[in-house]
Amino acid sequence: xxxxxxxxxxxxxxxxxxxxxxxxxxxxxxxxxxxxxxxxxxxxxxxxxxxxxxxxxxxxxxxxxxxxxxxxxxxxxxxxxxxxxxxxxxxxxxxxxxxxxxxxxxxxxxxxxxxxxxxxxxxxxxxxxxxxxxxxxxxxxxxxxxxxxxxxxxxxxxxxxxxxxxxxxxxxxxxxxx
Numbered sequence: 001x002x003x004x005x006x007x008x009x010x011x012x013x014x015x016x017x018x019x020x021x022x023x024x025x026x027x028x029x030x031x032x033x034x035x036x037x038x039x040x041x042x043x044x045x046x047x048x049x050x051x052x053x054x055x056x057x058x059x060x061x062x063x064x065x066x067x068x069x070x071x072x073x074x075x076x077x078x079x080x081x082x083x084x085x086x087x088x089x090x091x092x093x094x095x096x097x098x099x100x101x102x103x104x105x106x107x108x109x110x111x112x113x114x115x116x117x118x119x120x121x122x123x124x125x126x127x128x129x130x131x132x133x134x135x136x137x138x139x140x141x142x143x144x145x146x147x148x149x150x151x152x153x154x155x156x157x158x159x160x161x162x163x164x165x166x167x168x169x170x171x172x173x174x175x176x177x178x
Contacts, residue, residue, distance in 0.1 A: 022035055022037035022038070023037075023038070025145055025147060025157040026038065026145060027145070028040060030140070031140060031141065032140055032141040032142075032143065033137060033140050033141070033142050034141075034143040034145040034155075035143070035144070035145040035146075036144055042130055042133055043134075043142065043144075043169060044144075045060060045061045045062040045065065045092070045119075045120075045165070046060060046062050046092035046093075047060060047061075047123075047130075048060050048092075049061075049123060049126075049127045049130060050126050050127060051063070051064045051119055051122050051123050051126065052064075052122050052126060053065075053067070053068060053115075053118060053119050053122060054067075054068060056084060058087070058088070059088065060092055060095075061116075061119040061120055061122075061123045062092045062095055062096060063087055063088075063090070063092070064119040064122075065099075065115060065116055065119050066087070066095045066096060066098060066099035067083075067084065067087050067095075068115045068119070069099055069102060069104050069105060069108060069112075070102055070103070070104075070105065071102075071103045071104055071105040071106065072105070073105075074103040075103070083102075086098075113164060113168075116153070116164070116165065116168060117168045117171070117172075120165075120168045120169060120172055121172050121175075124172055124176065131176055134169070134172065134173050134176065135173065135176055135177065137173065141170075142166040142169045142170050142173075143155050143163050143166040144163060144165045144166055145157055152164055153165040154166070
């Protein structure tokens with residue numbers, strides 16, 4: 001069985017994570033925002049806000065992204081509608097776990113970046129308050145610093161990473177900056 005650090009006990013500096021421990025790894029200053037916690041939780045995909053993707057409304061970019069993983073050819077239309085109804089009622093944590101149990105679309109690895117970019121763009125297009133906050137970050141470097149070992153979308157505080165979510169956020173900000 002694969003362990004998932006988002007749902008299993010997570011160690012931060014060798015001890016189980018306690019609420020508020022994010023402050024030990026986050027850097028929020030005039031040049032960079034590393035860690036989408038505290039005053040910057042709205043940058044996280046878990047931030048609740050309306051996101052439209054693929055003709056459907058979701059309550060976060062995490063929900064949209066996870067639902068987009070579905071192999072629609074594997075499920076009947078009725079099953080897809082039932083899954084959508086289920087997803088609408090899930091928390092972000094639940095939908096993330098749900099996304100690990102579905103049949104993935106066959107092209108997932110080649111389309112996941114573009115799907116995330118689309119969901120993030122819509123998050124800031126549709127939610128003017130969030131767009132204004134994003135613009136207030138000016139030209140600061142944005143990074144999803146984390147301790148749950150996400151090295152593709154973020155940067156694990158011990159292992160490093162690609163920071164693709166941060167890169168998308170900076171590109172979206174650049175679009176709105178003109």
